[in-house]
Amino acid sequence: MSTLVLLTLTGLGLGALYFLIASGLSLIFGLMDVLNFAHGALVTAGAYAAWRLTGHLPFAVAIAAAIATGAVLAALIETVLIRPLYSRPKDQILVTVGLGLALPALVQGIWGADARQLRAPRQLAGTVSVLGAKVPTDRFVLIAAAIVVLAALKLFLSRTRYGLVVRAGVEDRAMVTALGIDVRKAFTLVFAIGGALAGLAGALGGVYFGSVSPDQGTSLLVFGFVVVVIGGMGRTDGVALAAAAVGLIQQFTNYYAASGLGDFAAVAILAVVLLARGNRDGARRLIRRAA
């Protein structure tokens, strides 16, 4: 029983980390059709910002700095590099892939390739006993952060004018502009929100893994994309469910099958979902034709 509880809560913690990465990716792609391969670099930037400040300043300040770093970098990337390329999607992909490689390389050049230990504050370092299982406290912090972010995103999307613009832009960007709305402001805001969440993911990921490294963000980005594809572009609820599912499947597969197979299982689930969607769409087309 305690093993099940431990695996479940650890899997949900990992899923929460994936959600923090994927929710920004999903919003950015849903609104702007931009596949942001530089998102992992923002995770790394947030992780290193938190690492540099932890021990010198309160951990909350380190987290805030990580969020700010991600947001500012993302806004800069959008305004300077992505915006001029909106009509050139292939060049956009090349730029974000290049940034995704260059920023971690820059981090490696400054602080070295080795992982750096991130010392979480005492309050996060311990464990909490749940039904006999000793669950690391940071898992609860990650889950709580993901729940707060999910609620905040839903409030933003449903209660604010920018949220309304984002939801409309996901459906029909051209029509939003034809209503007199400067959709580029929404683009920058969404990119900054995505970057902020990536920065938060980097900091909390550092706590989860106990260390930060230059390629940590890029490794996590793969699962971020898996979650986005399964959960749906621009669908915050779907992304949250998919993130939890992927985290749980990874943890259980690693424990009950073989260590390392969890990554394979996540990708396998992605393949199954895509195939099922293809069959469902094909079936719908057949039904429409028959009708």
Next chain:
Amino acid sequence: MILELDDVRVTLGGSHILQGVSFSVAPTGVTALLGRNGVGKTTTVKAILGLVPRTGRIDFGGDPVHRLRTHEIVRRGIGYAPEDRCVFAKLTVTENLALAERRGSAHAYDLVYELFPELKTRGAQAAGTLSGGQQQMVAIARTLLNDNRLIVVDEPTKGLAPKVVTEVAEVLERAAERVPMLLVEQNLALVRRLAGDGVVLAAGQVVHCGPVRELLADAALTQELLGVGQARGENVTLYTRPAPSGGSTHALAIVKDRQPPDEVSPPESTRSDAP
């Protein structure tokens, strides 16, 4: 003139869709943009709004707008109801309207809800679940929420039932009393009822400008430019008649003089797929 186009050209995917379109829109009343399918009417509208890349000069209210981005052009005072309505299907009716709000929109809701009381009762409904006519109401309502100086309406009756066409026509008529309108429409009965001037496009060029009634009165010219016409000696007259239910709604139709008034023929159309 509220809107002037001079040598506007659009090339999409290597095809020259507009090949030097020039015309003006009167500062009052309705100007109809006519032509057969595929001649570039919708592209002209999109060119005005900057929704497609174009060359040439476009002046709105005396100021050049062809270098502005779409949202800047719209904010100068153009309301746009696009072909196929383009409502945001997952957003509610209220949210669809809220998106169109600009400064000073609050007072305009009274007019919108007076014209479209159904939109008030269906405010919480997802726009994608509305009927075609109701979606058209949302699209037109969005143009009325602001103090626009021009309304551009692209094929507002496309795919609508005759009864709904009449309702839309009445709303457009009321809207045109307040603000000039550029109307892309293939339902000639509606054009005759609403429009003063007409501009006819063919193969991406303007081939005729002038009063709509004169154009439609010339059977040979109508046949030549729009591909529709009437038999020699028949006068095409527009009638409205009470709806079968006895309500206030009127059916809009073109009736040939030789027919008795209760045998109303379907509206003429330049749509090639029309019966």
